[in-house]
Amino acid sequence: MSEPTNSQSKTVTAAILLIGDEILSGRTQDKNMAWMAGRLSEIGVQLREVRVVPDIEAEIVAAVNALRAKFDYIFTTGGIGPTHDDITADSMAAAFGVGIDYHPEAMAILTRHYETSGIEFNTARKRMARIPDGASLIDNPVSKAPGFRLENVYVMAGVPTIMQAMFEEIAPTLHGGAKMQSRTIGAGLPEGKVADALGELQSRYPDVSMGSYPYFRQGEVGTNLVIRSTDSDALNRAFDELMQAVTELGAVAIETT
Incomplete structure (x- = not known):
């Protein structure tokens, strides 16, 4: 897909591909x-899909090719370590139809790291320097083994602290669009009682996402009504109308965070 533009009116979308048998x-x-969903929202990138796939090359290739054609950004986590089942780099090369080899800069980074650490830079650890042809590196300030980017696909580690550090390295390069805003009403009534009013309001505000989420606290049955939109005017109008509808149903309603 084309590189997203930095426009406040453009909707910029993303998907996350979680790779690993251990998750499944x-x-x-x-x-x-x-964590990533929250950071993407802050940037103005809307997360639209998340998939989990096993450590099987054909599954990874099929998923990444489907997602990269559909969304502006794809972020993958997992499978770039030193063991035999870390096949993400090879799978990405297969998905893009390119070769893969030891990347000179990645090799230099890891060589310095292991020399400084006094740890043997053995054949298994050298696997982490194998990068698909044409990819650019993603810096890893935690454990040094880099991730990489191919077109709109960003490949990162699965360990949360390392993934987060990698993401912060690429965050300044990501171009967001209109940011999603949300408002929430806490209503002291069952979900089924507000369903008709919420559905009717949704039909009149198709560009405002609306959801209801029941809660049970200290014997009280209630519903959190969450509305979301990139259009603040539409969001606020829908909120006011929803608040009025809930009040007319006889419920105590307050805005919550």
Whole structure:
């Protein structure tokens, strides 16, 4: 896809591809998606899809090719370490139809790191310097093994602290669009009682996303009504109308954060 432009009116979209058998098995609980979703929102990039795939090249290739054609940015996590099942780099090369080899700059970074650490830079660790042809490196200030970028696909580590550090390295280069805004009403009534009013309001504000989320606190049954839009005027009008509708249903309603 074409490089996103820095326009406040443009909608810039992204997908996250989580790679790893350990996530699908439940052995590792992913913490990257929620963190990245928050940072992307701050930048003005709307996260539209998240997929989890195993350490199988064909699965990774199919997913990344589908997503990179659909969204402005793709961010992948996992599978760029030193072990045999770290196949993300090879899979990305296959997805883009390019070769892969030891990257001179990556090799230099890792050589200095292991010399300084007094740790053997063995064959397994050298795997982390294998980068698809034409990719640019993503700096890793934590453990030094770099990620990389191919077109609109950003490949990062799966360890949350390392992924977050990598993301902050690329964040200044990401071009956001209109930022999503949200307002929430906490209403002291069951979800089913407000459903009709919410549906009717949604039909009149198709560009405002509306959702209802029931809660149960200290014996109280209630519903959080969340509305979201990049259009602040439409958001505020919809909010005022929703507040009025909830009040007319006899509920105590307050704006919450």
